[in-house]
Amino acid sequence: MDISFRLDPEILIGPDTVNRAGVICGRIGVRVLVATEQVLYENKNIERLVGILEDSGIEVIVFDEIPSQATADVAETAAGLARGARCSSIIGFGGLKTQAIARMAAIMAPSRLSIFDLMDGRKNENEFLPYIAIPTTGRDPFIFADYFIAVDPRDRSVKMIKSPQRLCTAALIDGNLSESLSGAFAATTAFDGFCVAVEAYCSSRANFLSDSLLEQAISLYARMIASFSDANQSFDLAGGSTNAGLLMSLGSALSAPGIGTALSYAINGRFPVAKSWSSTVLLPYILEKLVTARPEKIAKVAVLMGEPVEGASVSDSANMAVDFIRRRMGILKVPARLKEFNLSLDRLIPVAEAARNMEFIAFSPWTVSSEDAFDLLKQAF
Numbered sequence: 001m002d003i004s005f006r007l008d009p010e011i012l013i014g015p016d017t018v019n020r021a022g023v024i025c026g027r028i029g030v031r032v033l034v035a036t037e038q039v040l041y042e043n044k045n046i047e048r049l050v051g052i053l054e055d056s057g058i059e060v061i062v063f064d065e066i067p068s069q070a071t072a073d074v075a076e077t078a079a080g081l082a083r084g085a086r087c088s089s090i091i092g093f094g095g096l097k098t099q100a101i102a103r104m105a106a107i108m109a110p111s112r113l114s115i116f117d118l119m120d121g122r123k124n125e126n127e128f129l130p131y132i133a134i135p136t137t138g139r140d141p142f143i144f145a146d147y148f149i150a151v152d153p154r155d156r157s158v159k160m161i162k163s164p165q166r167l168c169t170a171a172l173i174d175g176n177l178s179e180s181l182s183g184a185f186a187a188t189t190a191f192d193g194f195c196v197a198v199e200a201y202c203s204s205r206a207n208f209l210s211d212s213l214l215e216q217a218i219s220l221y222a223r224m225i226a227s228f229s230d231a232n233q234s235f236d237l238a239g240g241s242t243n244a245g246l247l248m249s250l251g252s253a254l255s256a257p258g259i260g261t262a263l264s265y266a267i268n269g270r271f272p273v274a275k276s277w278s279s280t281v282l283l284p285y286i287l288e289k290l291v292t293a294r295p296e297k298i299a300k301v302a303v304l305m306g307e308p309v310e311g312a313s314v315s316d317s318a319n320m321a322v323d324f325i326r327r328r329m330g331i332l333k334v335p336a337r338l339k340e341f342n343l344s345l346d347r348l349i350p351v352a353e354a355a356r357n358m359e360f361i362a363f364s365p366w367t368v369s370s371e372d373a374f375d376l377l378k379q380a381f
Contacts, residue, residue, distance in 0.1 A: 029088020138245020
């Protein structure tokens, strides 16, 4: 198939690239809103960013009222603050929810679109503030895409929001800013990134360019997972996580994530369950579906994992990938069932519906109905 892609932002990746934030903002104007989360005060990362910007002559307004379970109405508050202060740009400094809130605020600030306008599909291609992404997690599958996911405050369902072209001016991927995680939670972030990468790799929208990026991402995530469960495995977790996240984000922007990604966002939007936890639980069941839908590709995933596939059939090789994930999950003692999060199966019905309604599910390698999405949840429950 033909490949058509455009990357709007200037991308800077590497240790201490955050030091370039002042130069980038200075090209746009002299006043910036930093949308962030209070947990970043713990390592003085917010103070560091503010200092870098002020040293470049930028006036900084910090909006740090983004809770872990933030819904899209928080973006309306941030947009009003940016509008009233006549900010020239908005920086998203934080994790997945913070990036979504910052993007929405950048769209709404000059256009006066409401969150419900955006939730219901309206957008203005010509009015927005430049948005600069400084993520503290490398697992955002939408950072380079022309859409993203936000939580509707009316019912906590997740909705896909379309971004205007050229909204994102720059993305600073600085591994030194990554979340400091340990134990099982850190391992689930690798399973989470792996899930997005594999789904995009098997998408009907995949092409040779996305495959090239995602194969490298899958290999890095597999090495990360192995290093968590095997003390003899040496791996640069900080650098590897940053590189894997960049490759996954680029690859998924050129392809499309799948129902596992949509379900994990939908669970996180409705319940206080980390996206990486639910994604980890769903991963083996997603892989089992992909073994049937894309056996050749999952067999290649097993090769990328380093599994001993020589002489094995395509089907047996593909199943080795599922066994790898289940085996590592058992060793790491990460949650294996959704019921471990004190969820009720009946309350997951709207989760399945919201996930199925994501437009990118149209590129799934198998036809996914709301019933299919709920069946996955029942299997994982």
